[in-house]
Amino acid sequence: MLKKEFKRKDVERMRNLVKGKSDESAEIQVGYTSKKEDHKEGDVWEEDGKKWTIKDGIKQTATKLDEVKKEAILPLFCPKCKSLMKHRNDAKMYKIHKTCFDCVVKMEHKLKIEGKYKEYEKNIIADNAKDYLDHLEQYLLEAINTSNTQYVSEKGEVERWKGGVNKDEFLEKMKTNFTDFRKQVDEYKNKNTNDKT
Ligand SMILES: [Zn+2]
Numbered sequence: 591m592l593k594k595e596f597k598r599k600d601v602e603r604m605r606n607l608v609k610g611k612s613d614e615s616a617e618i619q620v621g622y623t624s625k626k627e628d629h630k631e632g633d634v635w636e637e638d639g640k641k642w643t644i645k646d647g648i649k650q651t652a653t654k655l656d657e658v659k660k661e662a663i664l665p666l667f668c669p670k671c672k673s674l675m676k677h678r679n680d681a682k683m684y685k686i687h688k689t690c691f692d693c694v695v696k697m698e699h700k701l702k703i704e705g706k707y708k709e710y711e712k713n714i715i716a717d718n719a720k721d722y723l724d725h726l727e728q729y730l731l732e733a734i735n736t737s738n739t740q741y742v743s744e745k746g747e748v749e750r751w752k753g754g755v756n757k758d759e760f761l762e763k764m765k766t767n768f769t770d771f772r773k774q775v776d777e778y779k780n781k782n783t784n785d786k787t
Pocket of ligand 1: 691
């Protein structure tokens with residue numbers, strides 16, 4: 591079973607990697623100052639006539655979140671084994687694997703027997719990291735391209751952009767950073783796994 595803690599830890603590591611670098615460049619290129627407000631993960635609030643929320647540490651419009659939710663609607667029955675999906679774990683697993691929890695357990699057990707589990711695990715971590723990068727990039731682009739002058743950090747702290755932003759310079763720097771991040775994820779994904787589960 592792919593443990594939640596394990597996934598979290600590895601995604602967190604990726605995040606720190608991203609955060610460390612993006613903070614560094616943001617500081618130099620943009621120079622935002624930290625100002626704490628109490629928006630945190632899951633909060634929904636109005637601002638500039640729009641509804642905003644924080645999901646996975648990324649500030650986004652609440653409408654966008656609704657779209658994400660729609661994608662993750664749980665069917666009544668597992669497409670694979672046709673059993674009723676009624677447990678909390680089913681919803682979680684369906685989001686990732688498009689099957690029920692039991693099917694995931696069976697599938698992962700099979701992979702372990704076949705010695706393919708580590709490879710599979712690595713792919714999931716890499717996909718998570720890529721997903722996170724996509725979200726982060728989308729958020730940054732949105733932030734830089736709107737008049738919105740706030741930045742919500744992973745901890746949910748609202749940081750305001752200070753003074754004028756050199757947009758072109760920032761976008762250029764961002765592009766370089768993200769190319770680099772994606773390359774790092776690919777390297778991680780293509781790294782040889784010693785698969786002796
Ligand atoms: Zn199933």
